[in-house]
Every structure is written in C-alpha cells, then in structure tokens.
Amino acid sequence: MEAGLACYAHGGFLPNISSQHSASLVLSSPSISPSFNSKVLKPSSLFGESLRTVPKSSIKVLRTKSSLLPRCEIGDSLEEFLTKSIPDRGLIALLLSMGEALRTISFKVKTASCGGTACVNSFGDEQLAVDMLADKLLFEALTYSHFCKYACSEEVPELQDMGGPVQGGFSVAFDPLDGSSIVDTNFTVGTIFGVWPGDKLTGVTGRDQVAAAMGIYGPRTTYVLALKDVPGTHEFLLLDEGKWQHVKETTEIVEGKLFSPGNLRATFDNPEYNKLINFYVKEKYTLRYTGGMVPDVNQIIVKEKGIFTNVTSPTSKAKLRLLFEVAPLGFLIEKAGGYSSDGTQSVLDKVIKNLDDRTQVAYGSKNEIIRFEETLYGSSRLKEAVPVAA
Numbered sequence: 404m405e406a407g408l409a410c411y412a413h414g415g416f417l418p419n420i421s422s423q424h425s426a427s428l429v430l431s432s433p434s435i436s437p438s439f440n441s442k443v444l445k446p447s448s449l450f451g452e453s454l455r456t457v458p459k460s461s462i463k464v465l466r467t468k469s470s471l472l473p474r475c476e477i478g479d480s481l482e483e484f485l486t487k488s489i490p491d492r493g494l495i496a497l498l499l500s501m502g503e504a505l506r507t508i509s510f511k512v513k514t515a516s517c518g519g520t521a522c523v524n525s526f527g528d529e530q531l532a533v534d535m536l537a538d539k540l541l542f543e544a545l546t547y548s549h550f551c552k553y554a555c556s557e558e559v560p561e562l563q564d565m566g567g568p569v570q571g572g573f574s575v576a577f578d579p580l581d582g583s584s585i586v587d588t589n590f591t592v593g594t595i596f597g598v599w600p601g602d603k604l605t606g607v608t609g610r611d612q613v614a615a616a617m618g619i620y621g622p623r624t625t626y627v628l629a630l631k632d633v634p635g636t637h638e639f640l641l642l643d644e645g646k647w648q649h650v651k652e653t654t655e656i657v658e659g660k661l662f663s664p665g666n667l668r669a670t671f672d673n674p675e676y677n678k679l680i681n682f683y684v685k686e687k688y689t690l691r692y693t694g695g696m697v698p699d700v701n702q703i704i705v706k707e708k709g710i711f712t713n714v715t716s717p718t719s720k721a722k723l724r725l726l727f728e729v730a731p732l733g734f735l736i737e738k739a740g741g742y743s744s745d746g747t748q749s750v751l752d753k754v755i756k757n758l759d760d761r762t763q764v765a766y767g768s769k770n771e772i773i774r775f776e777e778t779l780y781g782s783s784r785l786k787e788a789v790p791v792a793a
Contacts, residue, residue: 473487474487475487475488475633475637475649476649477649477650477651477652478648478649478650479648479649480646480647480648480649481498481499481502481626481639481646481647481648481649482495482499483649484637484639484649485498485499488630488633489630489632489633493549493550493567493571493572493573494550494573494598494613494614496548496549496550497545497548497550497551497573497575497598498598498614498616498628499548500544500545500547500548501541501544501545501548501575501596501616502626502639502647503544504537504540504541504543504544504594505594505618505624505626506624506641506645506647507540508533508536508537508540508541508579508580508594508618508620509618509620509624509641511524511533511536511537511540512524512533512537512580512586512592512620513620515533515586517586517587518587521533522583522586522587523536524536526539526540532583533580533583533586534558534579534580534583535558535579537579537580537594538556538558538559538579538580540579541554541556541577541579541594541596542554542556542559542563542565545565545575546565546566548565548567549566549567550567550568550571550572550573551565551566551567551572551573551574551575552564552565552566552567552568552569552572552573552574552601552602553565553574553575553602553604554574554575554576554577555576555604555726555758556576556577556578556579556727557577557578557579557724557727557728558579560758560759561758562574562604562758569601569602570601572601572602573598573599573600573601573613574598574599574600574601574602574603574604575596575597575598575599576596576597576599576604576726576727576731576758577594577595577596577597577727578594578595578596578724578727578728579594580592580593580594581593581594581595581695581696581697581728582693582694582695582696582697582698585693585694585695590693590694590695590698591619591620591621591622591693591695591697591698592620592695592697592698593617593618593619593620593695593697593698593701594617594618594620594697595615595616595617595696595697595727595728595731595732596615596616596731597609597612597614597615597726597727597730597731597734598612598613598614598615599611599612599613600613604726604755604758605755605756605757605758606754606755606756607754607755608730608751608752608753608754608755609725609729609730609731609733609734609750609751609752609753609755610734610749610751610752612631612730612731612734613630613631614628614629614630614631615628615629615730615731615732615734615735615738616628616629616731616735617697617700617701617731617732617735619697619698619701621698623640623641624640624641625638625639625640625641625650625701626638626639626641626647627639627701627704627735629734629735629738629739630738634654634738635652635653635654635738635739635740636652636653636654636704636735636736636738636739637649637651637652637653638650638651638652638653638704638705651705653704653705653707653739653740654739654740655707655739655740656703656704656707656708656709656736656739656740656741656742656767656768656769657707657708657768658708658768658769658770658771659706659707659708659709659768660683660686660687660688660689661688661689661691661702661703661706661708661709661710662683662688662689662690662691662692662709662710662711662712663690663691663692663693663699663702663703663709663710663711663712664680664683664690664692664712665692665696665699665711665712665713665714666713666714666715666719666722667680668716668719669714669715669716669719670716671716671718671719672716672717672718672719673714673715673716673717673719675778675779675780676712676714676716676779678778679712679714679774679775679778679779682774682778683710691709696711696713696723696728696732699711700732700735700736700766703736703739703741703766703767704735704736704739704741707739707740708768709767709768709771710765710766710767710768710771710772710775711764711765711766711767712764712765712775713763713764713765714763714765714779715763720761721761721762721763722761723761723762723763723764724759724760724761725750725753725755725760725761725762726755726758726759726760729750729762729764730750730751730753730755732766733749733750733751733764733766734751736766736767737749737751741766741767741768741769742766742767742768742769742771742772742785743764743765743766743772744764744765744772744775744776745762745763745764745765746763746765746775746776746779746780747776747780747784748784750762750764769785772785773785773786
C-alpha cells in the first residue's frame with residue numbers, strides 16, 4: 404500500500420527543509436482577490452527570497468490505494484503524520500502550507516526589534532509590526548496551498564478570495580498573532596486557526612471544522628493540531644533543521660487544580676464569577692495565567708488538566724471572537740478529551756452568525772466545566788449524580 408506523497412500536491416508543497424533560515428517555497432501562485440487588503444502580496448518567499456514556480460502539470464501525487472491508512476506514531480514528521488491520517492490531499496497541502504507560515508512567523512517573532520509601541524520585522528522591503536507580518540505570511544501561505552477558497556483574519560475581518568476551489572476546497576479563519584501586545588516582554592505568543600470545508604465561515608459551527616491548530620512561539624516552537632476524523636490533539640515540535648516532529652498525543656483531560664482566569668475585572672460586577680475565583684483560591688489551585696490565550700489553553704492540553712476562564716459582566720463585555728479564537732481552541736480542547744462552555748453549551752455548538760461574533764468561554768476538564776456552569780448559571784448540561792458546585 405502506498406501511503407506517501409511526493410514533494411508536491413496540486414501546487415501545494417511538502418518540502419524537506421534543510422534550514423529554518425534559508426528555505427524557499429516551490430509553488431505556483433493563483434491571483435488574490437482585488438479586495439484583499441494587504442497592499443498586494445508580492446511573489447516572494449516567506450524569508451524574502453524569490454519563489455520558483457512550477458507548472459501544475461509537473462506536480463505528481465502518490466495517492467493512497469487503501470482506505471486503511473497506517474497508524475500514526477510519535478516521531479513521525481508532519482508530512483508522515485498527515486499522509487497517514489487523512490486521504491484528502493487538499494487538506495494535507497493546506498496544513499503543510501500553514502506549517503511553513505508558522506515556522507517563518509516563529510523566526511520573525513524571535514528576531515523582531517521591539518520599541519516602545521510595537522515590535523517590527525522585515526517582509527521584503529517593508530518594515531511591519533509582527534502581527535501584521537504574521538497576517539501577511541498566513542494569507543500568502545493559504546494562497547499558495549491552492550486549496551483555500553476563502554480566508555479571513557482578526558486583522559482583515561472580511562472574506563478574501565484565495566483562489567482555491569469551492570468543491571474540495573476549504574475556508575480558513577485565523578488570529579495571526581494572539582498576544583501580540585506581550586511580544587515586547589518576551590512572553591509566549593501564538594497563532595490560532597480553524598479550517599471549515601467549502602466556502603462558508605458564517606452559518607456554521609465550530610463542530611463543522613475539519614481541522615484546527617495553534618502555533619506556539621515560546622522557548623520551543625510547536626504546532627498543535629487536531630483533525631476531525633483522527634482521535635486526539637497532536638503536538639509537533641520544530642527541530643533545528645526546520646522539520647516538524649510529532650512529539651505528543653493528548654486524548655484525555657483529567658481533574659487537576661490548575662487555573663487560568665482571564666478578564667478578572669469582571670469579578671467586580673459579576674458576583675458569580677467572583678465566587679468561582681474565590682473557590683479556586685480557597686481550594687489552593689495553582690495559578691498559571693500568562694495573559695496570552697494560546698499558552699494558557701495550550702497548557703491544559705500539555706499538562707492534561709486545568710481550567711481556563713474568560714467571563715463577561717455588565718461593564719466588561721466579551722472580547723474573544725468565536726470564529727478566530729474560541730471555536731478553533733474549543734475544537735483542540737474537545738479533541739484532546741476536554742470540554743468547553745459559554746456557560747450553557749459547548750462553544751462548538753454556537754452558530755457563527757457574523758465574522759465578529761464574540762463570547763465568554765471556559766475550557767477544561769469535565770468537572771471543572773460542570774463547576775463553571777453551575778456556579779455562573781445554577782445548573783450544568785454535564786451534571787452527573789454527584790454535584791460539583793463551588
């Protein structure tokens with residue numbers, strides 16, 4: 404049974420990179436929609452080198468000949484993992500393209516020059532704040548994947564036509580650099596994205612995603628990925644030679660006294676949230692809060708325990724966007740064996756009506772989500788025989 408891909412997939416790329424700092428992308432580039440608000444991306448590589456284009460007719464793909472894909476293993480490369488996990492070569496090309504962008508963003512964040520107001524780095528001949536640079540890199544990668552129909556981001560919250568097909572293609576929403584305000588303090592930051600089939604990013608739910616991922620730029624750079632039809636949430640480590648290696652699979656979030664409380668100002672006029680926070684303190688939970696949503700949610704997956712909360716109040720409205728942040732992270736948490744909630748339901752069941760929809764959220768183990776829902780609203784959809792109220 405053949406289960407591998409050649410170096411290219413319908414214009415997407417599956418390179419073996421020898422250097423994190425010298426890789427160029429070998430792709431062909433469809434045009435970007437005239438409405439794309441990025442000052443028109445030039446055909447440059449993610450590191451500023453020229454792109455070589457190849458005709459699509461010269462691109463060869465080795466298709467899987469069996470629906471029984473081989474088992475994924477720790478130590479696999481990202482290409483090997485995806486090839487073993489999913490038969491859809493379009494989704495493989497898209498996720499590998501995003502992996503290239505994440506690797507480049509990591510390098511750009513680590514080499515950014517930070518002043519009093521922003522951290523900047525170069526993109527071609529431009530000097531850009533790193534969040535805008537990350538935004539451009541991700542849009543460029545999605546274009547070059549050839550399988551993205553529409554994309555939008557927190558920085559460009561309008562649908563952009565990436566030139567991919569509707570049938571067999573995907574739409575992607577992303578937060579290019581979550582935590583960009585703490586880059587200058589050298590805290591961990593990250594990228595969040597969700598992938599939906601076809602050409603719709605509204606009128607859908609988080610449960611409709613076929614994949615979601617985070618890029619985490621800290622002491623290590625990791626690519627944390629979940630696929631709809633593959634159990635678990637999977638962590639890939641960026642090695643020195645530029646290769647993504649599968650290093651961890653998370654399938655269960657257990658109980659543990661670790662909490663990460665966002666938007667604490669809401670405790671001033673939300674007595675239920677104040678009660679919940681006091682419970683964590685009284686019960687001697689360990690506080691692990693960075694101010695960045697990506698590292699705070701990622702620690703639940705890595706530590707396989709804990710609770711993250713971001714709650715609203717009458718004077719402290721919701722800031723987290725359902726499409727760009729909450730739904731993709733909810734997908735990652737629930738695939739890892741955890742639970743999510745907006746107070747009454749899983750965030751994956753919330754219909755995305757507008758690109759800018761916002762919500763409160765909690766992620767964590769089952770009992771922690773029961774406690775969250777019961778404390779804030781008096782009951783829990785996950786309630787079992789023994790109550791777990793604060």
